[in-house]
Structures are given as C-alpha cells and as structure tokens.
Amino acid sequence: MFVAHTPExxxxxxxxxxxxxxxxxxxxxxxxxVRPAFDLPxxxxxxxxVRHMEELAARDHLAQSYLGAGAYEHFVPTAVWSLAxxxxxxxxxxxxxxxxxxxxLQSIFEFQSLVAELFHMDVANASMYxxxxxxxxxxxxxxxxxGRTDVLVPDTVHxxxxxxxxxxxxHSGARVVRVPTPSGILExxxxxxxxxxxxxxxxxxxxxxxxxxxxxxxxxxxLVHKAGGLLIASAYPISLGLLTPPxxxxxxxxxxxxxxxGLPLAYGGPYLGLFACRHELIRKMPxxxxxxxxxxxxxxxxxxxxxxxxxxxxxxxxxxxxxxxQALCALASTIYLSLVGxxxxxxxxxxxxxxxxxxxxxxxxxxxPPVFExxxxxxxxxxxxxxxxxxxxxxxxxxxxxGHPLGYYHPDRKDQLLVCVTEIKTKADIDQxxxxxxxxxx
Amino acid sequence: xxxxxxxxxxxxxxxPGRAGLPWPACxxxxxxxxxxxxxxxxxxxxxxxxxxxxxxxxxHFTRLSHLNFSIDTNFYPLGSCTMKHNPKxxxxxxxxxxxxxxxxxRPHELxxxxxxxxxxxxxxxxxxxxxxxxxxxxxxxAQGELTGILVARAYHxxxxxxxxxxxxxxxxxxxxxxxxxxxxxxxxxxxxxxDGHVDVDDLAAxxxxxxxxxxxxxxxxxxxxxxxVKEIAKKVHDAGAxxxxxxxxxxxxxxxxxxxxxxxxxxxxxxxxxxxxxxxxGGPGAGPVGVKKALEPFLPSPRVAKENGVYRxxxxxxxxxxxxHGFQGNVGVLIRAYAYMRLQxxxxxxxxxxxxxxxxxxxxxxLTPLFPKMPAGPxxxxxxxxxxxxxxxxxxxxxxxxxxxxxxxxxxxxxxxLIVPEAMMIEPTENETKETLDVFVETLRxxxxxxxxxxxxxxxxxxxxxxxxxxEVKAAREPRxxxxxxxx
Numbered sequence: 001m002f003v004a005h006t007p008e009x010x011x012x013x014x015x016x017x018x019x020x021x022x023x024x025x026x027x028x029x030x031x032x033x034v035r036p037a038f039d040l041p042x043x044x045x046x047x048x049x050v051r052h053m054e055e056l057a058a059r060d061h062l063a064q065s066y067l068g069a070g071a072y073e074h075f076v077p078t079a080v081w082s083l084a085x086x087x088x089x090x091x092x093x094x095x096x097x098x099x100x101x102x103x104x105l106q107s108i109f110e111f112q113s114l115v116a117e118l119f120h121m122d123v124a125n126a127s128m129y130x131x132x133x134x135x136x137x138x139x140x141x142x143x144x145x146x147g148r149t150d151v152l153v154p155d156t157v158h159x160x161x162x163x164x165x166x167x168x169x170x171h172s173g174a175r176v177v178r179v180p181t182p183s184g185i186l187e188x189x190x191x192x193x194x195x196x197x198x199x200x201x202x203x204x205x206x207x208x209x210x211x212x213x214x215x216x217x218x219x220x221x222x223l224v225h226k227a228g229g230l231l232i233a234s235a236y237p238i239s240l241g242l243l244t245p246p247x248x249x250x251x252x253x254x255x256x257x258x259x260x261x262g263l264p265l266a267y268g269g270p271y272l273g274l275f276a277c278r279h280e281l282i283r284k285m286p287x288x289x290x291x292x293x294x295x296x297x298x299x300x301x302x303x304x305x306x307x308x309x310x311x312x313x314x315x316x317x318x319x320x321x322x323x324x325x326q327a328l329c330a331l332a333s334t335i336y337l338s339l340v341g342x343x344x345x346x347x348x349x350x351x352x353x354x355x356x357x358x359x360x361x362x363x364x365x366x367x368x369p370p371v372f373e374x375x376x377x378x379x380x381x382x383x384x385x386x387x388x389x390x391x392x393x394x395x396x397x398x399x400x401x402x403g404h405p406l407g408y409y410h411p412d413r414k415d416q417l418l419v420c421v422t423e424i425k426t427k428a429d430i431d432q433x434x435x436x437x438x439x440x441x442x
Numbered sequence: 443x444x445x446x447x448x449x450x451x452x453x454x455x456x457x458p459g460r461a462g463l464p465w466p467a468c469x470x471x472x473x474x475x476x477x478x479x480x481x482x483x484x485x486x487x488x489x490x491x492x493x494x495x496x497x498x499x500x501x502h503f504t505r506l507s508h509l510n511f512s513i514d515t516n517f518y519p520l521g522s523c524t525m526k527h528n529p530k531x532x533x534x535x536x537x538x539x540x541x542x543x544x545x546x547x548r549p550h551e552l553x554x555x556x557x558x559x560x561x562x563x564x565x566x567x568x569x570x571x572x573x574x575x576x577x578x579x580x581x582x583x584a585q586g587e588l589t590g591i592l593v594a595r596a597y598h599x600x601x602x603x604x605x606x607x608x609x610x611x612x613x614x615x616x617x618x619x620x621x622x623x624x625x626x627x628x629x630x631x632x633x634x635x636x637d638g639h640v641d642v643d644d645l646a647a648x649x650x651x652x653x654x655x656x657x658x659x660x661x662x663x664x665x666x667x668x669x670x671v672k673e674i675a676k677k678v679h680d681a682g683a684x685x686x687x688x689x690x691x692x693x694x695x696x697x698x699x700x701x702x703x704x705x706x707x708x709x710x711x712x713x714x715x716x717x718x719x720x721x722x723x724g725g726p727g728a729g730p731v732g733v734k735k736a737l738e739p740f741l742p743s744p745r746v747a748k749e750n751g752v753y754r755x756x757x758x759x760x761x762x763x764x765x766x767h768g769f770q771g772n773v774g775v776l777i778r779a780y781a782y783m784r785l786q787x788x789x790x791x792x793x794x795x796x797x798x799x800x801x802x803x804x805x806x807x808x809l810t811p812l813f814p815k816m817p818a819g820p821x822x823x824x825x826x827x828x829x830x831x832x833x834x835x836x837x838x839x840x841x842x843x844x845x846x847x848x849x850x851x852x853x854x855x856x857x858x859x860l861i862v863p864e865a866m867m868i869e870p871t872e873n874e875t876k877e878t879l880d881v882f883v884e885t886l887r888x889x890x891x892x893x894x895x896x897x898x899x900x901x902x903x904x905x906x907x908x909x910x911x912x913x914e915v916k917a918a919r920e921p922r923x924x925x926x927x928x929x930x
Contacts, residue, residue: 001785001786001790001793001794002526002527002529002794002872002873003793003794003797003872003873004873004874004875004876005797005800005801005875005876009876010797010800012876013800013801013803013804013876014800016804016807016808017800017803017804017806017807017820018807019803019820022796022799022800024820025799025800025803025820026667026698026799026820026822027820028666028667028669028819028820029667029698029699030671030672030699030704033699033700033703033704034698034699035697035698035792036572036699036700036703038569038570038697038788039569040566040569040570040787040788041784041787041788042787042788042789043784043785043786043787043789043790044784044785044787046529046531046785049531049535049781049784049785050531050534050535052784053535053538053541053777053781054538055555056555056556056558056559057538057539057540057541057555058540058555059554059555059558060540060541060544060548060552060553060554060555060556061540062540062543062552065543065545067545067547067548069547070546070547070768070769071545071546071547071769073543073545077463077496079496079499079500081537083499083500083503083504083507084503085533086503086504086507087512087513087514087515088507088508088510088512088514088515089503089507089510089512089722089723090512090514090528090533090720090721090722090723091512091513091514091518091525091528091720091721092510092511092512092513092721092722092723093518093520093523093525093721093723093724093852094721094723094724094725095723095724097511097843097844097847097852097853098909098912099844099847099904099907099908099909099910099911099912100510100511100847100852100853100904100907101509101510101511101723102448102506102509102510102908102909103506103507103508103509103510104510104723104724106449106451106506106509107503107506107723108723109451109923109924109925110451110452110453110925112923112924113451113453113924113925114491116923116924117489117490117491117924118489118491120489123921123923123924124923124924126724127725129581129582129585129725129726129767129772130581130767130768130769131768132765132767132768133581133585133766133767133768140624158768160765160768160769161768163764163765164764164765164766164767164768166764166765167592167742167763167764167765167766168624170592170626170763170764171592171595171624171625171626171627172624172626173626213479213483215480215483217483218482240485240489241485241488241489242475242479242484242485243479243483243484243485244482244483244484244485244486245485245489248485248486257768264537264541264542264543264774265542265543265544265545265546266536266541266542266544266773266774266777267541267544267545267546267548267553267556267769267770267773267774268546268767268768268769268770268771268773269546269581269726269767269769269770269771269772269773269774269775270581270725270726270772270773270774270775271768271769271772282921282923288724289921289923290923291917291918291921291922291923292917292922292923293912293913293914293916293917293922294445294912294913294916295909295910295911295912295913296910296911296912296913297446297910298445298446299445299446299447299448299909299910300445300446300447300448301448301909301912303912303914303917305914305917305918305921305923306918306921307918308918310616311584311616311617311619311620312615312616312617313616314616314620315616315619315620315629316619316620316622316623316629317623318616318620318623320620320624321584321585321587321588321617321620321621321623321624322582322584322585323582323583323584323616323617324582324583324584324714324721324724324725324726324727325582325724325725325726326581326722326725326726327722327723327724327725327726328720328722328723328725328726329722329725329726331503331722331723334452335499335503337491337492338452338462338491338492338494338499338502339462339463339496339499340462340463340491341460341461341462341463341491341492341493341494342456342462342488342489342490342491342492342493343461343462343488343493344461344462344463344464344465344491345488345489345491346488347465348465350468350475351465351468353475354468354470354472354473355468355470357473357478358470358471358473375478375479375480375483376478392549393549393551396549396551396552399552401545401548401552404547423465426469427469427470430470
C-alpha cells in the first residue's frame with residue numbers, strides 16, 4: 001500500500017543497487033527467520049475500512065455524558081481541526097530545520113505565550129504528553145531544584161495523576177507523600193503537619209478531583225514556601241476564565257491537562273500537558289521550548305532554543321528524557337484560544353459555572369444532595385440514595401454516562417458520584433438528567 | 443530595532459473589543475458568582491487572549507502553514523524519522539463523533555468498540571514483532587523507552603537481583619541514555635566497530651553481573667542490520683541480562699523479521715514512524731512497548747483483556763510498574779495505527795518494508811559516486827553518508843542540508859549518529875517515487891558542484907526559504923519565550 005514503484009522500476013532499482021534479486025539486499029538477516037508466517041488478515045480497501053471503523057465506533061454510541069474527572073466534554077469550534085489537520089502542520093516533523101519550519105515554530109511560540117498568560121506565569125514550554133506526566137516532570141524538577149525528597153500530594157489530586165507521579169519518582173530518590181483530605185479540600189493545618197526539611201514541593205490541584213476549589217490555596221502556598229519547598233499548581237484551563245490563575249497565588253510551576261482547550265475526549269488521548277514556571281526555573285524546565293530571534297537579514301524568526309537541557313545534547317545528563325511531545329495538540333489549543341478570544345473565554349467559564357450550579361440544584365431536588373459545601377466550578381459530588389455503580393449501570397443502558405463514582409479510588413466515598421456539567425448542556429438536558437437519575441435510584 | 447515580520451503574531455492582530463466565537467445565551471437561571479466564590483479565588487485581570495475574528499484566525503494559521511515543509515508538500519528524507527505518507531482516511535476516521543467523544547473513564551459496557559481496537563492493535567503488534575504482550579500507554583518513543591527500562595528493572599528486582607547498569611552503543615539516540623538516567627540506572631557506552639556495528643568484544647567485556655539491560659537499535663542508527671544480533675542476544679541472556687530493541691527503525695523489518703525471533707526481550711515501537719501516524723510537527727506520537735511473557739506482569743496498568751467475548755480493562759496487576767499516562771495513552775494515534783494495519787494487511791507490510799529497503803539501496807548506489815567514504819554493502823531502510831571529503835573548501839554537511847531546502851527538499855538528519863563525521867542520514871521510505879529519488883540525487887550532485895565552484899553560495903544557504911539562517915546564539919543568550927506587548 002502506498003508504494004509507488006512499478007514492477008519495471010523495481011527491476012531497474014535492484015539492478016542499479018547491484019543486486020540480482022531483492023534477497024541479496026537482506027542477505028545479512030538470519031535466513032531461517034526471514035518472512036515468518038503471520039496469523040493476520042489481508043488488506044482492506046479504504047471503502048471497506050471506513051465501513052469497518054464506523055461500525056466499531058457505532059458500538060460505543062452515546063446520548064449524553066456527565067462524566068468529567070480529568071477529561072471534559074467541551075464544544076470544539078470547527079475551524080480548530082480544519083486548520084490543525086492541514087497537511088503542512090500535521091505531516092511536518094519537529095522543527096529542527098528552522099528555515100523550513102517557521103509555521104510550526106511561530107505557532108508554538110504563540111502557544112507558549114497563551115499558556116503563560118492563562119496561568120499568569122513567566123514562561124511555558126512547548127508541551128508535555130499529558131497533564132499527569134507534566135505533573136510528574138514538575139515533581140522531578142522540584143526535587144532537583146530543592147535537593148529534597150518529599151513531594152506532597154494531597155488526596156484531592158486526581159488519583160491517576162498521583163499514580164503517574166509515583167511511576168516517575170520511583171527511582172529518582174524522591175517520593176510521593178500523601179496528605180489526607182477528609183473535608184474534600186486540603187486544610188492548612190493538615191498540610192503543616194506534613195511539611196518538613198525534606199519537603200521538595202506541594203502539588204495542589206484546583207478545582208480538585210472532588211470538584212471543589214482549594215479555598216486555602218494562598219495560605220497553602222505561604223506554608224510550603226516557608227518550609228523551603230515549591231508550589232506546583234495544577235489547574236483546569238477552562239476555569240481560568242473565572243478563577244485566580246496559579247501565578248497569582250505564588251505557584252513556582254503550573255501544570256495542567258490541556259485537553260479541554262479544543263481536543264476531543266478520544267478515550268484518553270492524545271491530550272496535552274501544559275507546563276509553565278517562574279523565570280528562575282527556565283533552565284531546569286523539561287521539554288522543548290521555542291524562542292524568538294532574528295535571521296541574518298534582521299527578520300523576526302523563531303527557533304528551538306535552550307537545547308542544552310535536552311536529551312539529544314546532554315544525553316544521560318538531560319533534565320528529562322522527553323523528545324517528541326504533543327505539538328499538534330498544542331497547535332489545536334492555540335487555534336482554539338485564538339477563536340474563543342479574551343471575552344469569549346470569560347463567558348465560557350461563566351457558562352460552565354452557571355450550568356453546573358443550576359444542575360446541582362436540580363439534582364438535589366431529585367434526592368441527590370451535594371456532598372461538599374466548598375465552592376466549585378463545573379463539577380460537584382452528590383450523595384446517591386442507592387449505590388452509584390448501579391445508577392451508572394442503569395443509565396448506561398440508556399446510553400447516558402451519569403458520572404464518576406468516587407468510591408473507586410476512595411472507599412470511604414462509596415455513596416458519592418462526581419458529576420460534571422459543561423457549556424454544552426442545555427437546561428432541558430439537565431432537567432431530563434435529574435429525572436433519569438431519580439428513576440435509576442428507585 | 444525594527445524587525446521585518448513574515449507573519450504577525452496572532453496577538454498583534456488583536457483589537458480590543460473585537461468579538462470572537464459567539465456562545466449561546468445562558469439558558470439556566472443564573473446565580474451571582476460572588477455568592478459562591480470568595481473574591482480571592484476570582485481572577486482579577488482577564489487573560490489577555492487575542493481578540494480576533496474567525497476569518498483572521500483562519501488566514502493566520504493558513505499563512506503559517508505555508509511557512510512549513512511537510513510530507514504533504516515536500517520530499518522529507520529525514521533519516522530515522524520515517525517521514526512517510528499519512529493516509530488521509532485516518533483524519534476522517536479519528537473525527538467520527540463516536541470515537542472523538544469517547545470519555546476515558548467510561549464503563550466497559552460502553553467501550554466495546556474502542557476496546558476491541560486497542561486489543562487488536564496489541565495483537566497485531568505482538569504478531570508482527572514476535573512478542574507476547576504490548577502496553578499501548580506510552581505517548582512517544584522516549585516514554586516507551588522509559589517504560590521498557592522500568593519493566594526490565596522491575597523484572598530483575600522481582601527476582602531479587604540488582605542490576606544497575608544498562609549498556610548502550612555509542613551510535614544510540616540521545617533519548618536512550620536520558621531514559622536510563624530517569625529510570626535511576628547507569629548508562630555505560632559500548633563501542634562500535636569501524637563499520638558501525640556493535641563491537642561484540644567490547645560488549646562481552648562490559649557484560650558484568652551488574653548489567654540488567656543491553657539497548658540496541660535494530661536496524662542500527664547507521665541503517666544497517668546488526669549481523670551478529672543472535673550471538674549478541676545469546677551473550678546478553680547468558681549474562682542474565684535482557685535485550686532491549688529501540689524500534690525507531692522498524693520500518694525496515696515489518697513482515698520480514700520478527701525482533702522477538704532474534705532474541706529481543708523488550709522493544710518500543712514508534713507508531714508515528716512505522717505505522718504512519720502524523721508527526722504533527724513534534725507529536726503526538728505513540729510508543730507502545732512489547733515484551734516477552736516473563737516480563738508481562740510488570741507492564742503498566744491497566745491492560746485490555748478479552749473474557750467470554752467481552753473486552754475489559756484490567757487493573758489488578760500487583761507487579762506492575764504503575765501508570766505512565768493519565769488515562770489509556772494516545773488512543774487517537776492508536777486508532778490511526780489500527781486503520782493503517784487494516785489497510786496494509788500482512789502482505790502490504792512486507793511490501794512496505796521491502797520497498798523501503800529497495801529505495802534506500804537504490805539511493806545508496808546512486809550516491810556512492812558522490813561520497814568517497816560511502817561504506818560498501820547493502821543498507822536497510824536508510825543510508826548514512828559521511829560528508830567528509832565530498833564537498834568544496836570549508837563547506838559542511840550543515841550547509842549542504844540547508845542548500846537542499848532551496849531546491850524544495852527538506853534536509854536529511856545531520857550530525858547523527860555521532861560516530862559518523864559530518865553525517866547525513868537519508869531515509870526515502872517506501873512512498874517516494876523513483877522519479878523523486880532521481881531528482882534528489884541530481885540535486886545533491888549539483889549542490890556538491892556548487893560547493894566547489896561557488897562555496898559561499900552553499901555556505902549562505904538557504905536563500906529561498908521564508909527566513910534565512912537564524913541567530914541561534916541570540917535566542918539562547920537572551921531567551922524570549924513569549925509575546926509581551928511592551929517588548930516589541
């Protein structure tokens with residue numbers, strides 16, 4: 001498939017290569033192992049493939065979803081992917097030859113600018129794999145920067161983020177120290193008990209895994225800084241149209257899962273790790289970064305820079321092993337943020353806030369009261385009158401995703417369901433969902 | 443200083459008050475935000491996002507796209523990166539709403555279609571690579587390497603063995619030693635022979651009981667098949683270590699040779715190379731890791747299993763190294779790879795690898811008269827040439843690479859592998875027509891002539907690209923990494 005050489009050309013090419021037959025070119029391969037038999041199907045035409053894929057996709061058809069918990073269903077303007085999937089972007093390589101890659105390079109520079117602005121941080125890199133690995137890399141930076149071992153991860157951080165951090169830290173000399181959060185947010189008094197001379201960093205996620213805003217974040221920031229550690233803040237990008245950005249409460253590193261900025265849910269990826277930090281940490285920042293410069297005729301131009309940190313120069317002494325990142329997703333986010341714009345972004349956050357708060361009221365009236373009294377953004381936990389898993393299963397039969405049962409990772413929260421409502425839900429959707437939940441609980 | 447600008451930044455097109463995307467009016471009864479959220483938690487200054495219209499955005503990014511070389515527009519002979527055609531049908535497939543809308547935490551009852559795809563991708567990779575299990579979680583080759591190294595480490599530790607050393611040939615990609623370091627192990631370099639193969643004597647001497655893993659790129663970064671690979675595998679296994687294969691160059695082997703058959707215990711595959719998913723200007727990729735049976739218990743959690751015809755994700759994995767991705771990995775990339783597998787079929791893969799090898803050998807033969815240090819014998823899917831002695835006075839490989847841009851060819855990979863002086867690594871892939879390859883060779887011949895007759899012309903290249911050579915020192919010394927309105 002996609003081979004352009006005719007049989008005649010193949011003969012010519014073989015002859016030019018001085019080979020009588022193709023086998024001469026692979027004479028160095030162990031003969032007894034060449035061309036084994038495979039138990040695999042033959043090729044499909046494009047027409048058959050499309051039908052096959054549409055059938056597979058249809059099996060998972062869904063009516064409505066109220067599931068969030070780290071991945072969010074937002075409206076994606078059509079222009080985002082019609083531009084991002086242009087072949088000139090999608091089929092280009094990492095922009096090492098800057099003169100032939102200014103499109104990619106300038107878009108990354110714009111991406112870095114947007115991320116830094118959104119987080120209110122000094123600088124951002126060209127992206128990481130996902131929010132979880134961005135948090136893990138931030139933990140490694142903090143441990144190296146402070147020369148300390150303990151990265152404090154409260155139970156209000158998404159458990160799957162914590163798991164990735166644990167994998168990355170496993171052999172680094174640093175470790176994850178879990179901090180309990182029985183009230184649904186991290187309490188300063190609880191944090192204080194866990195701070196010490198080995199505190200490298202505190203990771204705070206707000207809105208947190210339970211949907212609550214970490215209301216004491218400024219105080220938490222002061223506490224960890226006084227203890228000599230860094231504050232790593234993980235934020236839900238859409239919420240930053242309304243809520244205080246990490247830079248304003250003293251974050252040294254800000255990370256995020258950038259999926260909400262124009263990327264489809266796609267069963268978990270490709271997503272987009274956002275990573276921003278203070279000036280002082282630039283040379284410890286992992287991953288690629290694009291800088292502005294000029295060409296020899298004085299034209300403004302962009303180039304991959306500060307590469308002395310990276311694996312292809314520093315090899316085993318690199319700050320991180322990351323090489324390929326999520327450039328096309330970063331481009332999509334750049335287009336998304338450009339289309340939505342300054343006031344549109346505020347309005348979007350406000351819509352999420354309003355719809356979720358309306359939904360919380362509707363669900364409460366249907367017998368699903370809120371678990372927490374803390375402020376929230378677009379996601380909240382409710383107490384279920386019957387086991388959440390059963391409710392989820394019953395609504396799944398109607399092809400509705402009711403939410404995320406918190407008992408899975410938090411056995412003490414077995415009666416709780418995390419529900420997310422974004423801008424895409426109408427009042428009618430929410431009213432119907434409330435009724436469906438009530439019915440499923442009966 | 444007044445700079446000339448090719449295309450203004452999106453921020454420079456912004457005008458206060460210009461409306462962007464319209465959102466619908468809020469159709470639910472509203473509440474006062476300040477009643478719910480304390481003032482300290484509310485953003486004081488809105489993020490200064492651009493204020494531009496959709497037509498401006500469309501034109502801006504379309505114009506930016508025109509500043510790129512890409513596979514869709516140019517021959518992109520970037521060695522080791524396998525810049526081959528990315529089938530357009532895959533763009534359509536990943537945008538099917540029922541794929542795009544799949545939430546990663548869905549219950550398995552509502553994920554049977556996607557789980558079948560993931561299960562099948564694993565089965566195809568196992569079969570084509572001769573391995574027993576694959577994890578699809580790693581997001582790119584480097585994360586795959588890290589995963590594979592952690593799995594090997596866990597295997598040894600589970601057996602009560604401490605083996606902190608990883609042997610890596612000096613021709614390896616920089617991510618290999620970097621990944622070893624992140625895994626908390628020590629990289630030790632193995633020498634290459636003058637013809638670029640692993641120095642088996644040096645390897646044998648360094649294969650102490652401290653060694654847990656030997657990493658090899660197969661075919662090597664010189665585009666050659668390692669002739670003594672089975673002997674190497676035996677030595678590695680006899681020493682109690684495992685053999686890791688960097689699968690960056692797998693495009694030469696699919697359907698022809700299963701790495702598992704020559705003794706590879708762990709490998710990662712770059713789906714954005716061999717399996718034709720787009721490079722995207724630097725990602726997203728996918729770096730699935732395959733292992734032999736004994737290593738399966740240590741693969742990341744969760745894994746997809748099929749029980750009584752139902753697909754499930756299995757989380758109960760007591761010996762796993764953990765999770766390397768927040769969810770299931772770059773599933774959109776995996777869907778594309780699956781579609782590519784079905785398009786190729788097993789025979790198509792074999793033709794693909796054979797044609798890639800044929801094209802590289804054709805190029806090698808045609809380039810031999812131009813490069814005095816060209817090694818003898820056939821290559822695999824790419825040809826690595828040394829620019830030493832080939833060009834006119836003072837002209838470097840970098841200059842020739844830049845001059846290629848003027849003729850509409852993206853540059854080959856240059857100065858890699860590190861062991862070849864003035865290296866130029868050229869990978870034609872199976873897609874390029876013989877006609878294109880012929881023009882490419884003629885162009886290189888012409889540039890070499892230019893390098894002798896008018897060396898400054900080549901040293902000053904490129905001349906026709908949107909920008910000329912950049913001041914990279916300035917970029918690194920005075921890092922300007924974002925737009926700031928007061929810093930024009």
